Amino acid sequence: MKQKFEQLYQQYRSMLVDNVLPFWLRYGFDRVNGGLYTGLDRDGTILETDKSVWFQGRALWVYATAYREMVQKAEYQVLCDSLVGFIEEHCFDPTDGRMYFRVSKEGKPVVKRLRYVFSETFAILGFAAYSRAFNKPEYAKKAYDLYKRVQLYLSTAGILIPKFETPSKGFGLPMIMLNTLSELRLAYPQKEEELNRDIDGYIQEIRTYFIRPELQIVVEQCNLDGSLQLDHFEGRLLNPGHAIEGAWFVLNEARYRNGDPDLMNLGTTMLDWMWDKGWDQDAGGIIYFKDALGRSATEYWHDMKFWWPQCEASIANLSAYAMTGKEQYLLQFEAVHQYIAEHFLDPEYGEWYGYLHKDGTLSTPLKGNMYKGPFHIPRMYLVCCRLLDELRR
């Protein structure tokens, strides 16, 4: 077993440092204007010159964390410095301090989304990792200050424009905040107590609203009073990859709290239920959406296989295995590993494809856009290497 894990560790480390990270450095890094393009074709050709604000922060997290945990390559630092500069100079709207969603290659505003704070949460992730990797405490402080601004946006009526006239509760926010704050806490231990309290609050929100034993599901949206919206497509929507991502965030918190059994139970329950809903027994892979009551989907990409749910399922199953020792999680991890190897890897040009049909055939061969870039895939290799490093010893 240890030998198997050693082999896998070497394989994942090599995929990260010899394949995925070089791909984006070579084709995505904009050495002229700074920052990173993500709209790349299969072979790295640029398809879209606008830049994703999410990905300036996400890539910063990835390359800074790889620098700290894997290998201290100077080129990672050069990219990280460039990402930080691009974010600070171009990604904030000077009129109100909110972040854009998309900017031009030179950093001119293109799209600002008023409904979400995800540009901000990914910048917090990035600043926190940057401060740790390169010993820049001022960026831990900046990450914390940005978090305080996010809190203000979330708690002040009229700043975030909701999609629905009657507000709902969404799983995405507490789930992302759990991950964001756990990274921020590592960078800014001065505020550990406060951040622990906030993390507890978000976990409590997940437990109260989105964990539904009556249907054995993690739901994406519900009413403010906690009732399910079973008459509506959105209210029945299950996003197994998203819930499984939340599962390993919870397991990660359990690990931080020395194996807290309640959190371990919560995380593995989320994984068990949503693996059951999400894994395609026919063709393999985690599908995109499922209806909570098994009714017909309205999302026409519901049965497609996207790259990121496979990443999240890899991490969640390997985490659960490392923490519980249950063989079932190892088998599930191996099933995902095998599916990725057979369908997502591109041996010719490197990196992964992103979008497969239900049957595993390729829908579009591009490597990146506003939603796919250096995040889920390198994060999977990074987090799995952490776990494999324990398991191989």
Added chain:
Amino acid sequence: MKQKFEQLYQQYRSMLVDNVLPFWLRYGFDRVNGGLYTGLDRDGTILETDKSVWFQGRALWVYATAYREMVQKAEYQVLCDSLVGFIEEHCFDPTDGRMYFRVSKEGKPVVKRLRYVFSETFAILGFAAYSRAFNKPEYAKKAYDLYKRVQLYLSTAGILIPKFETPSKGFGLPMIMLNTLSELRLAYPQKEEELNRDIDGYIQEIRTYFIRPELQIVVEQCNLDGSLQLDHFEGRLLNPGHAIEGAWFVLNEARYRNGDPDLMNLGTTMLDWMWDKGWDQDAGGIIYFKDALGRSATEYWHDMKFWWPQCEASIANLSAYAMTGKEQYLLQFEAVHQYIAEHFLDPEYGEWYGYLHKDGTLSTPLKGNMYKGPFHIPRMYLVCCRLLDELRR
């Protein structure tokens, strides 16, 4: 030939009056609250109790037009009266007169979209058809007044919130306005001169900005100065079904103007170019999206077969055949007809499926949602019956 067209006329008429219109009357008509549900499963079970504002207007156009052109069934009138009542009572925001996008079954606001005027244009279509079918001139006036409000929204800065910080021109607006105004003109001939002038303006906009001989494409979006946005996914996006819908709107206007040769040439050119881009030579059917330069798509549903592009391709090819007599258009019409018969019809429960994979297999079996309901399919049968009625004589 005439016999073939006679047979096809009878078949399409029967699909309309014996299959599609009864499906929505039976399962969608809300006799309790008024208006129409469209979120229906394969067998008509309600999947979503909220109502689409677009479809209150669209269904009104369909049932009123079927009443006027096909068969004067009392139940069509009952539904039309209910749709009009529901629209007038529940679909306008009393605070500013703008229309909602989605309301609850009782008509409470759920989603209001600030970027578009399509709820309004479909209500204009519906009111115009209602006034003609049931001899209610006051609704022709209401349709016209609503059009004047739309003009105001389009010409007043700050009312419609654009997605992009730098405004672009989109094909969708002039294309929809061309259809809307041609229907309004039939209902409100008092303003024929003004509406002709406005229609001329929209056709001129289509010619100037979206017809691109250098690439033989109809593009969906460009800069205000007419330059293409070839560095961006949106700027290279082709939507063949949408462009082909525009093609038959133009042919329809050519027909209204006694076969105006310039318009005929414009319409058939749009059809020729975009049939070439859109028809799937491998598996049949019109695909959803294509990149203008043949690069990789970022829209992961780009190669799927949706119901509505097939409807638009049927109408456009049959129109072009009826007006030019070129056999190529009849062959193309027959290819679409055959593809629909083999893949979209549901002999067991009636109506059509909406969403197929590239290979023609079913993605989701539902019959309706906020975007699929009684519009493109019954409109195709209605408009094709008009054309077949000429061709059979």
